[in-house]
Amino acid sequence: MEIRYGIHPTHFKIQTTQENRDEFLASGLMEPGKLRLVHSHYDRFVFGGVVPTTDPVALENDDALKAAYFLERRELGILNLGGDGSVFVDGTDYPLGRFDCLYVGRGAQTVTFSSKSAGTPAHFYLNSAPAHREYPTTKYTQAQANRVALGDQPHANKRVLYQYIHEDGIQSCQLVMGFTELLEGNVWNTFPPHTHERRMEVYLYFDLPEEALVMHFMGAPDETRHLAVRNFEAVISPPWSIHSGAGTAAYRFVWGMAGENQAFSDMDAAPLSEIR
Numbered sequence: 470m471e472i473r474y475g476i477h478p479t480h481f482k483i484q485t486t487q488e489n490r491d492e493f494l495a496s497g498l499m500e501p502g503k504l505r506l507v508h509s510h511y512d513r514f515v516f517g518g519v520v521p522t523t524d525p526v527a528l529e530n531d532d533a534l535k536a537a538y539f540l541e542r543r544e545l546g547i548l549n550l551g552g553d554g555s556v557f558v559d560g561t562d563y564p565l566g567r568f569d570c571l572y573v574g575r576g577a578q579t580v581t582f583s584s585k586s587a588g589t590p591a592h593f594y595l596n597s598a599p600a601h602r603e604y605p606t607t608k609y610t611q612a613q614a615n616r617v618a619l620g621d622q623p624h625a626n627k628r629v630l631y632q633y634i635h636e637d638g639i640q641s642c643q644l645v646m647g648f649t650e651l652l653e654g655n656v657w658n659t660f661p662p663h664t665h666e667r668r669m670e671v672y673l674y675f676d677l678p679e680e681a682l683v684m685h686f687m688g689a690p691d692e693t694r695h696l697a698v699r700n701f702e703a704v705i706s707p708p709w710s711i712h713s714g715a716g717t718a719a720y721r722f723v724w725g726m727a728g729e730n731q732a733f734s735d736m737d738a739a740p741l742s743e744i745r
């Protein structure tokens with residue numbers, strides 16, 4: 470598991486493009502046959518991917534957690550972004566198709582991922598946060614997620630949010646998770662942007678065409694920088710940072726948050742007049 474430490478917003482102002490990429494961008498999360506995890510010290514949020522092919526892949530414990538097993542003191546959200554697969558939790562099989570989500574509560578000792586077909590493997594994206602109690606392991610399909618339509622065509626930001634793990638959906642200790650879909654001909658996400666000092670957030674961009682990229686904007690509203698982000702790359706957003714992007718084509722992205730509260734609407738809007 471790769472560790473990413475936090476930095477002060479003042480230090481952020483003097484970093485180079487490469488230093489920002491090293492701190493905040495995560496690549497290579499969807500590697501066939503591997504479990505790839507990144508541990509951010511912002512709210513101790515762990516994110517990563519598993520693409521099982523012929524053999525199942527286990528959620529292995531990591532020494533950095535100093536736990537008896539990965540979920541001893543943690544909860545886990547899983548979104549399948551690929552072909553059909555299954556997640557086995559302590560021996561129970563949860564089949565997950567594309568855009569199905571599984572929440573696994575604290576205390577589950579064995580979690581194993583498999584694909585139905587190695588030719589069209591499942592792409593499991595994982596978000597995990599520290600947990601203080603157990604909530605039931607729960608599966609939602611996309612149809613069960615809360616659908617929120619935002620934006621409009623003239624602003625090229627027409628999009629639909631699907632909320633799975635949130636205050637009125639799958640219950641969790643602190644994890645909030647879902648994905649956003651840009652409609653054809655729309656490229657802007659999360660604009661006008663916001664910060665939320667009470668929660669960090671990670672975006673995983675996916676369904677970006679091979680040649681396309683998203684220019685992702687981060688930093689305090691009056692001191693922004695960009696990261697050029699490609700398919701299946703994730704960006705860590707500190708609580709003081711905006712997190713917004715414009716793509717060269719439509720795309721989807723998974724968002725996951727953890728921190729002080731789970732109130733989705735607890736955002737500090739950054740008015741366009743203040744963005745620099």
Ligand SMILES: O=C(O)C(=O)C[C@H](O)C(=O)CO
Binds near residue numbers: 619712
């Ligand atoms: O398109 C959007 O707007 C989003 O998806 C916003 C994220 O969900 C978010 O930043 C929540 O805090």
Ligand SMILES: [Zn+2]
Binds near residue numbers: 663664665670712
């Ligand atoms: Zn946000």
